Amino acid sequence: MLLPAGLAMPLELLTPAQMARADALAIAGGIPGPRLMEAAGRAVAEAARRHFRPVRTLVLAGPGNNGGDGYVAARWLEQAGWPVAVAPLAPPRPGSDAAWAAARWRGPVAAFAPAEAARAGLVIDAVFGAGLARPVEGLVAETLAAAGGPILAVDVPSGLDGATGQPPGYAPQAALTVTFFRLKPGHLLLPGRSLCGETLLADIGLPASVLPGTGCNAWRNAPALWPLPRPGAAGHKYSRGHLTILGGAAMTGAARLAAGAAHRAGAGLVTIAAPDAASAATYRAGDPGTIVSEAPPDELLQDARRQVWLLGPGQPPGEETRARLRQLVAAGRQVVADAGAITACAGAPGALRGAAVLTPHAGEYAAVFGPPGTDKPEAARAAARATGAVVLLKGADTCIAAPDGRLVINDHAPPGLATGGTGDVLAGIIAALLAQGVPPFEAAAAAAWLQGEAARRHGPGLIASDLITFLPAAMEFALCD
Incomplete structure (x- = not known):
């Protein structure tokens, strides 16, 4: 289920570290990591199909779980008849959930390069997630900046700090961002809120019962x-x-x-x-x-x-x-x-x-x-x-x-x-x-x-x-x- 960032959305806000704890608690509770990644990637693909027409699509995939979500999204879009290629920044760590997702991708593989991004009608930014601790620069920044069409960001635009809403280096302007389970502070804080474009929240099967274990102590105002006081008859x-x-x-x-x-x-x-x-x-x-x-x-x-x-x-x-x-x-x-x-x-x-x-x-x-x-x-x-x-x-x-x-x-x-x-x-x-x-x-x-x-x-x-x-x-x- 995809929810626009409106009043019906859950109000809890999780920092990237707290979101990692939510994932870990869900997996420890018996939900396999690949199942969560499959749900996340499928949600990204669904958002792409709802908001954009089928065009040449390039998925920029990082080596971590964000990239794994991108591989899954590419597979679902290809099955829907979209022309899709994946451009890996680096291979996932062997044995990781992202490696599992990458192994299931049988479609075209492109170079991670500005020229490839410039040829795309839609770029799916699955390079880095909200917990990145270093500035985005060099090849990654150049490739994202060269995008020939709108950018759909997975979790956050690469380079955006999900805890503060600040990009310590470069972060692209996304037209649409799809995130999972709960929003992060960076989705609401400026300039992150603007860089995310429209933000959608996807339910990927994480149970709300993991929230107490995350240390969540922040909420979106609503x-x-x-x-509010309600005056009584005797007031x-x-x-x-x-x-x-x-x-x-x-x-x-x-x-x-x-x-x-x-x-x-x-x-x-x-x-x-x-x-x-x-x-x-x-x-x-x-x-x-x-x-x-x-x-x-x-x-x-x-x-x-x-x-x-x-x-x-x-x-x-x-x-x-x-x-x-x-x-x-x-x-x-x-x-x-x-x-x-x-x-x-x-x-x-x-x-x-x-x-x-x-x-x-x-x-x-x-x-x-x-x-x-x-x-x-x-x-x-x-x-x-x-x-x-x-x-x-x-x-x-x-x-x-x-x-x-x-x-x-x-x-x-x-x-x-x-x-x-x-x-x-x-x-x-x-x-x-x-x-x-x-x-x-x-x-x-x-x-x-x-x-x-x-x-x-x-x-x-x-x-x-x-x-x-x-x-x-x-x-x-x-x-x-």
Whole structure:
């Protein structure tokens, strides 16, 4: 069975090492390796037949299991009447499953060379799988680059790291990628997601019972992973939580966007704590449902019902903001630290310890923790370990990490979200969910997905305030999913 990379796909994500353990556990449980390879190759052939017309096809086969899948795919395509040749990079190891598959190929064998790839109407890239630990270069890179037609990649385009989505050397642009059992992080992380083209997941007979033995601790973001609050008949505004947002004096729009999103996301009460009378007047000109207070935060903290605070949108990244964060944490409040609250702790990640959720983009992350590097999941996890907070590292491939190592990758993020103010909306949604009792990891994951769904429903021309309008429809969809 081939599944497109959509909401019906299993949510667990396996690194290449974890996928190798899944294979080993299945084989130890009595499923022969050749049976799995036969199913994988047949799935590749089926995908080729569904997506492309019969053309001169060249299978570039590496010496490992990826190449073995390619030999099987070639055999099934030849049986379907396709003109197919296999170009081996090197012979498989004797006695391996790939050697078994190669021995069953009786069709044409071509040279592994750019000229052969250039003559093909379809190239099946079965050279290297997702676990390759070295850059692709030289003959392999030249041959893949010379492909005369579209590329169908087996598992991942050769050269792409399945754990990080990064190609340490060359990786070709695939039109279609077929992978097996579960997606890998590299199928969702950029640039891997783009290099894979359309990604299909094939069921090759690996039982889900092997998953606990893999150490899987990462998932693709979707409503099945988190609860959304459902107000009960006996509920009231205080039972739905009172969120307090510390507003800035200059960039007042940031706190207003966060407050509007928090209202729509279900917070029972939302207060903006204004720093002075002038900014309070600006805040009061906004949403009439938002409480605006000129009382100092020290006084507002006396109200035990104010358990969740949002600090950062529109806040200057100075010592005063940093001190306020320490005060809120010391008072035992749940704090969402965004924007100015994060950069106020530049070079001092320990100053963020005790916050519930951090929402840095790459630049803010670098200011506090250092450059995130090429392994975005590990960057998010490292920050979560260092601070004890849930870390939402933003982007089109947002990574949400918990201090215990759990990770969610959110690819539900239309390009229209790349506009000013959307981070304020996201922070407001997270804080509202926290106020309603959703745990921090689930609140961050849910907020990222809901924001993306609201953007998807709006379509082109999005500005940040539009997300607030479309948020209820996104929540209704998630509740029904």
